[in-house]
Amino acid sequence: xxxxxxxxxxxxxxxxxxxxxxxxxxxxxxxxxxxxxxxxxxxxxxxxxxxxxxxxxxxxxxxxxxxxxxxxxxxxxxxxxxxxxxxxxxxxxxxxxxxxxxxxxxxxxxxxxxxxxxxxxxxxxxxxxxxxxxx
Numbered sequence: 001x002x003x004x005x006x007x008x009x010x011x012x013x014x015x016x017x018x019x020x021x022x023x024x025x026x027x028x029x030x031x032x033x034x035x036x037x038x039x040x041x042x043x044x045x046x047x048x049x050x051x052x053x054x055x056x057x058x059x060x061x062x063x064x065x066x067x068x069x070x071x072x073x074x075x076x077x078x079x080x081x082x083x084x085x086x087x088x089x090x091x092x093x094x095x096x097x098x099x100x101x102x103x104x105x106x107x108x109x110x111x112x113x114x115x116x117x118x119x120x121x122x123x124x125x126x127x128x129x130x131x132x133x134x135x
Contacts, residue, residue: 001130002051002055003052003055003126003129003130004126004127004130006048006051006052006055007048007077007122007123007126008123010044010047010048011080011119011122011123013040013044014041014044014084015119017037017040017041017088018084018087018115021091024095026094026095026097026101026104027095027097028095029091029095030095031092031096034088034091034092034095034096037088038088041084041085041088045081048077049077052073052074052077056070059129059133063132063133065132066129066132066133069125069128069129069132070129072125073122073125073126073129076118076121076122076125077122079118079121079122080115080118080119080121080122082118083111083114083115083118083119084115086111086114086115087108087111087112087115090104090107090108090111
């Protein structure tokens with residue numbers, strides 16, 4: 001249960017941030033706000049990594065057959081984190097005027113697709129582990 005809650009909270013918070021940036025016009029997000037978003041994301045990453053370590057210790061002791069699933073989950077989480085960071089960086093480039101709007105639109109579609117895929121894969125891994133533990 002802790003695992004599911006942890007990743008649902010993390011992905012939900014990130015989704016809200018991305019949605020809020022999507023609705024903003026060019027230049028309407030300050031560098032300070034973007035820096036705050038990066039710090040917040042880094043704190044979420046740290047919190048989830050720490051909690052994942054705790055959960056991994058508990059699971060390794062009581063359910064050692066799930067170790068490979070945990071490794072896959074960890075890899076999926078890293079992919080997800082990279083996708084999130086890339087989206088944040090893209091919005092930063094757009095709002096600070098480093099890239100043009102047409103370039104931003106094209107790249108946003110690509111990054112959003114990658115983000116959605118990695119998020120789905122991450123949550124699938126969480127659900128797989130959760131199902132295994134319920135057996």
